[in-house]
Amino acid sequence: MVTTPSALLPDSPALVHLLTLEPTICFQCNRCTAGCPLLSAMDLTPAQIVHYLRLGQLEPVLRSEAIWACVHCETCSTRCPQEVEVSKLLGAARVAAYRAGYVAPNQAIAAYFASFFENLYLYGRSAELPLTLICKMKSEDYFRDFDLGLRLITRGRLNFLSLPKGGAIYRRLYKRVRQKEKEAAA
């Protein structure tokens, strides 16, 4: 079911910020695009995404693979001569896509994100064994990076013995945030 992509509605801070700036704020110099280390994984360039958002055309942005490829290295936001927070806009677009039920074109990244969230809900800290197992089950890709895993295990760099105990603090925060968001929506 596709619902309203609330994170990018005109009242979302990131988009309000962009839309209230002068129309010429982004003059398509493309420095964001030129400096992006993950450009080769993107179907739209960062500059194209900013342009679509300025025109109020959310659909192509929410459908794009590009918003999922960003690792938030912040090179774009740092180099923008107009101080557009490009990386933040990509993040906001991802929340919107997530909430509106768009499926990430790259399933590996969707699986990684979901595993990260589930693991935090259980343990409150990143725990390598559950994170790896959940991610492998979700992506149904059991042997990817098998050699890397071995290299790390033999050097004692994956802690498989103890599990963190921060889940309760995280779950309490999570519930309080959700409640706050419900109140704001009502």
Added chain:
Amino acid sequence: MKRYAYYPGCSLETMASEYDLSFRNLCARLGIELEEPSRWICCGVGLLGNLSPLLGLAVPLKNLALARQLGLPALVVPCSACYSQFKRAQYELKHDPKLRADLEDIVEAPLQETLQVLHPLEILTQELENPALRAKRENNLDHLRVACYYGCLLTRPPKVVNFDICEYPETMDRLLHRVGITTVEWSHKTFCCGAFYAMVDSGRVLELTREILEGARSAGANAFAVACPLCQLNLDARQPEVNQRYATDYNLPVFYFTQLMGYALGVPAEGLGLWRHVVDPQPLLGLRPEVRAA
């Protein structure tokens, strides 16, 4: 004796425990005391904000509130990702006052900005102003040519973290100079390694890592110094894969800067966790391979 609150973060408990070990031992050597809050949770790594922007702020702010209970003026955060999350949360809170009431309610604590968030590079820089430190030098590392690799989140975006010159920082270089280590001028100091994309599509990360390795080697470096667990993992643990895929022969140890400083200042080698590296750094330091501690 200086005392700081200390948030190690998830990686330093597991994958990067040699960063934690070497930093703690270096601090002990310099007379700096670290106090870890008894409870803390993940910083959110910027991923949580994808689920809910409010949650993405609440999680780092909860950690700051827990650390503040220790009553110390500053919190030291060695992982670049955690560091940037804390700085980002403080920045957003300061620039959007409407958020404060909601967030105070969510984290169940007052959120005045009284806790200063510092990276180990910053506290060590203050410490090394102390001239007595040169006298502590014990190991000669003249033969090293180190490429200081700062990665992304330590310096970007500059208005949030306000750390050194964002495109060409020198804080780590200056620190290493202080303990007698030569660093190189090079091209990829703040180039992204691909970060968590390594968990999604390692091929793209190998491309980026190779660029960084080549940049360092062509500048004459024989080792890296880093300040971020993910940078270390991508450069160190992926080096065999880079060599395999591109038929190269990189053999560049990737030290945490705390390991290099600790070694120069006489922290015993077994207190640095060197055996845990994929590219063995011990030959470069003239050490025999360490027997793994039980």
